[in-house]
Amino acid sequence: MIMNSLGTIITTEQSPSTTEFTFVVNGAKVLKGQYVQVPMQDGGMIFGFVNEITKANRYFERPESVAEFEKGSGIKSNFPVDSWEYELALVKILGKFAANKFARVFHPPSPGMKIYEAENSILKSFLGFDEKGLDIGTIEHHDVPAKLSLTRLVQKHLAILAMSGAGKSHLASVLLEELLSRKKEDGRIAVVAIDIHGEYLGFAHDPSLGRQCTLVDCAELRFPLKKLSTETIAQWVPDLSAPQREVLRQVLGLLKAKKDQGFSFKELIEAVDASDVSKDEVKRALKRTLNELKNYRFLSRKTENPKLGTLRPGNMLILDFSAIDSLRKKQILVSLIAKRLFMLRKKNKIPPFLLLIEEAHNFAREKAEERDAVSRSIIETIAREGRKFGAAICLISQRPVNLSTTALSQCNTHIILRVTNPNDLDHIQMSSEGIDSRVAKSITSLKVGEALIVGEAVNYPVFVSVRERRSQKRERGLPLHQQAIDFEEKAKKKEKGAEAFI
Ligand SMILES: Nc1ncnc2c1ncn2[C@@H]1O[C@H](COP(=O)(O)OP(=O)(O)OP(=O)(O)O)[C@@H](O)[C@H]1O
Ligand SMILES: [Mg+2]
Structure with a gap:
């Protein structure tokens, strides 16, 4: 296929170098974020990414002459200014493709060399996509599906970060669709979704994926008391004093030995009452705690x-x-579920899994008092050690600043959608590898559904337009205007009913 060249490399003070070059655009359309290639004389191909485009025109270089002409009939009516406008594209060099291998660039391209649009087939492998991977959308400006390798995306954990309404849950749903649609021979994992806002309920009702989903309402969650250890309870209630803990240990030990059919809270509290601790206040405090759990x-x-x-x-x-x-x-609950999942996975009793946690900053909070950090340690543990066992987490958060840095830094892939808050942006830039200040700037101008992927899942940071969902969307919680309409209609009906009654 003969491709038209997009432009020609020029010399600037510092380029072409091994890291960047500038080319003058030859009339073809070049867009920021587009990938380009430069055929080299040795048969290799240098790949780059258009980082910025500037326009220049010599007629507008001198402010005093522009001002002077504009006072009269205008600069445009005196000179052929339009034909002197040109575009310069600044390209960041990403690497070289030679002899079917990708390598770093040790020698710059030459001024005068021609630039071409990147070939899709090479671009796919250059970015690290996988034909059997999870299809989350297309890369911007190119007709190339962003198919992310399951292992690269999930094994070393994943974080989806963005401001509210930027499309985090939408993206997570797209990922879930892909995970649920995988073939056995390509490797399938199990997923547990902690659905904080009831945004994933639609999967359970979906005509094609519903069969693979089990929905459990929070009111139906149950866990047997007899399986709890004193340590677990102490972790849930960090202000349990040493004497209270001791009583609890004795009482639990006793009940577990006596009642192999399990026991109720009532029995547990009675046993605390009957224990031979002299101090009443210890018992009272412990009972208060147990009542809270009850x-x-x-x-x-x-x-x-x-x-x-x-x-x-x-x-x-x-x-x-x-x-x-x-x-x-x-x-x-998150702590209990995460712990059980990790334990079961270590014993190989369940398949490799992905635990998806919405509002992750509430469950692995950076600066939390011990009392508010109940689930943080297990999330950090899975983030640190899970990869060896096939236990992965996906943390979703609109407040990355508040998210545990330990957990976040163990998430080797970050998918970032629109973020405008400067604090969040700084935090993301610090905790994500491969985000330079130019890329960081682009994050503020992303539209809903546009994402930047950095880290393990891709070879280079990639901007992706996240695809539409294929599964049914069903949410608990209607849009505000609908809630308002429903409210008024209900009120009106009530009024009419009352009138009819009178
Ligand atoms: N790629 C996309 N294509 C089409 N619609 C999208 C896309 N991404 C998001 N949307 C739509 O934008 C809206 C907001 O998306 P979503 O609920 O995923 O945001 P969010 O980041 O999870 O917000 P929150 O922080 O409030 O949970 C939804 O109505 C969703 O359908
Ligand atoms: Mg959401």
Whole structure:
């Protein structure tokens, strides 16, 4: 295929170098963010990314003459200014493709060399896409699907970061569609989604993917008391004093030995009462704590729901947390579920899995008091050690500043959508590799559904337009205008009803 050249490399003070070059555009359309290639004399091909485009025109170089002409009939009517305008594209060199291999660039291209649009087939492998990967959209300005390798994207964890409404949950849904649609021979993992706002419920009702999904409402979550250890409870309630902990240990030990059918909270509290601790205030404080846990209503005598041990490859468990108000309860549940999943995975009782956590800054908060950090340690543990065991997490957050840096830095792929808050932007720039200040600037101008992928999943930072969803969208929580309409209609009906009654 003969391609038309986009332009010609020129000399500037510092380029062409091994890291960048500038070319003058020859009339073809060149866009910021486009990939280009330069055929080299040795048969290799240098690949680059258009980082910026500037326009120049010698007629507008001198302010005093522009001012002078504009006072009269205007500079345009006196000179052929349009034919003197030209564009310069600044290209960041990414690497070289030679002898079917990608390499760094050790020698710059020469001034005068021709620039071409990057060939799609080479671009795919240059960026590190995988034919059997997860198709999340297309790369900007090129007709190339962004197919991310499952292993590269997920194994070393993933973070989706952006401001509210930028398309995080949409992107997560696209990823889930891809994960659920994988073939057995390509490797399928199980997914557990902590659905904080009830945004993933649609999957359970989807005509094609619904069969692979199990939806558990938060009111139906159950975990047997007898399986809890003193350490676990102490982690949930960090202000438990040493004497209280001791009583709890004794009482739990006793009940577990006596009641192999399990026991209720009532029995647990009675056993605390009956314990031979002399100090009443220790018992009282412990009972208060246990009552708080009881009120969360998920600890049961025997029932366990969901049974995490039944997780299957290619299936998804959606835990609908949308009706839970208490953040502590949510944290305790996340900690419990994450811990059980990791333990089961280490024993190889469940398939490799991805644990997706929405509002991750609430569950792995950077500067949290111990009491508010119940789930942080297990998330950090999975982030640090999960990769060896096939236990992966996907953290989604609109407040990256508040997200544990330990957890975030262990997420080797970051997908960043629109962010405008400067603090968040700084934090992202610091914690994501490969974001230079130019790329960081582009993050503020991304549109909804446009994403920047950096890290393990791709060879170079890539901007992607996230594709439409294929599955059914169904959310708990209607748009504000719809809620307002519904409210007024309901009120009107009520009024009419009352009138009719009178
Ligand atoms: N790639 C896309 N194509 C089409 N629509 C999109 C795309 N990305 C997002 N949207 C739409 O934009 C809206 C906001 O997206 P989404 O709910 O995913 O944002 P969010 O980042 O999760 O917000 P929040 O922080 O409030 O949870 C949704 O209505 C969604 O359907
Ligand atoms: Mg969301």
